[in-house]
Amino acid sequence: MTEIPSPLPGTFYQKPAPDQPPFKATGDAVAADDTIGLVEVMKTFIEVKAEVTGSFAGYIAEDAAPVQAGDPLAKVK
Amino acid sequence: MPIRRLFIANRGEIAVRIIRAARALGIETIQAHSEADADMLAVRLADRAICIGPAKAADSYLNIAAVVAAAKDAGADAVHPGYGFLAESAPFAGAVRAAGMAFVGPAAEIIDAMGDKVAARSAAILAGVPVVPGSIGRIDDIERAAQVAAEVGYPVMIKAAAGGGGRGIRVAETEEDLRRLAPQARAEAEAAFGDGGIYLERAVRAPRHIEVQVLGDGTDAVHCHERECSLQRRRQKVWEEAGATCLTEATRAALCASAVALAKSVGYSGAGTLEYLYEEASDSFFFIEMNTRIQVEHPVTEMTTGIDLIEEMLRIAGGEPLRLRQSEIRPQGHAIEVRINAEDPARQFLPFPGRVGALQIPEGAGIRFDHMLYEGYQIPPFYDSLLGKLIVHAPTRAEAIAKLSGALSGLSIDGVKTTIPLHQALAADAEVRAGRFHTQWLEPWLAGGGLTRHLEQEAV
Structure with a gap:
């Protein structure tokens, strides 16, 4: 199990837009350059890349939650 | 009635700036915060x-x-909205006044009228202020388009009436161009928006x-x-x-007079800014919008006018009532402000909040740093990246640039990446x-490696 950390402090979003489904669902295949979420930092949205390969095992950080740099955002098996 | 207790409905460097001005007038300050x-810093400084x-x-702030x-x-008798957030919200100005407090800004009706681009344009035309010439409403046939373009003057921009975001904009340099491009624009607008209506505007x-x-x-x-x-x-x-050295004295006088004409014609109250586009080739200026609040860059005006x-x-x-007569407002010398943002210029201006380490601020005659920083301050990631200015x-623009270079070398903010290298x-x-620049100069300069070259030279 690998945890994907937040690259920056900010607000974490699991979805590309409020009316859309999350980037990943449990069991989805994950490639290193797949986007698993967004971090909003100072009014800029930064894509969070998985940087690992495997199978998506769920989000750790809640949608729209404040996060610190290094906080675990999601799990990959 | 003079303000005695001021509520500051903003954050960051502008809140600090407002507290300092209020304090100089003996006004008690109450700082809002999330x-x-x-x-x-503003929370630490306020009463x-x-x-x-x-x-x-x-x-919170909205x-x-x-x-x-x-x-x-808090028993405030006035509210200063700063810039951004609710500064140009007519409902907010109305709610503050309805609650029996003074709003530091114009009347809600003026914020409303000037906040609407079409209404602001009409107000400008009524006051005799030049606006970007264009067709009044949509145009549906090519002969009419050619006639309007001749009145507006070439080059003209052809825009889709139903469009937005720059989609389908074409520039015609001549009538021949217009006759070729307008049908294309109409077909594209029809396909994209189901409406082939176009309008023309002087480019x-x-x-x-x-x-x-x-x-x-x-x-x-x-x-x-x-x-x-x-x-x-x-x-x-x-x-x-401040000022704009590209203008001749005559153009500068006409520009400033047009701004006063518009402010007077709407009965403006408070500080405001009229924004214009200036075309050097034809020495013409066009009103685009009015900001009914204090602006980020107000200090350059303060430096030159006192x-x-x-x-x-x-x-x-x-x-x-106004204390200043026009004849008493005489700018001296030249002022430049640069925005110090928590962004990394070497990484596409990626926001870079963090904890402020050692802080070194340049001092001297003609140097000012308006900011929100102190050593140990943790910059929150939730708001914009402006740290200070x-x-x-x-006396002259060249001397101001030289002074700026020196002051930038004396400014260091450890712990965060900033736009100082830019x-x-x-x-x-x-x-x-x-x-020699214009509003579309900086981005191509960055894309062309203007900054990278400088960073590499510095590293050598």
């Missing part, structure tokens, strides 16, 4: 501070009910962004001369000057030094 801003809600701006209730509970080439600072008391109005803010990235100003604009705003909101003032590169650039 849960994420409890340790910001009192009140939490107005969670980190998210929509639930929450009209929460802000008005907090100000009222302003290599536009420079020039703006005029005004002060009004509801009856009378004066201008505090012009600023140039053409160095922009993603429509955000990064470097601002006027404290925030103090004047507070006096006007307290019921005083470095402002210099010198400004050092700009201050060293031959085109910037010659004043």
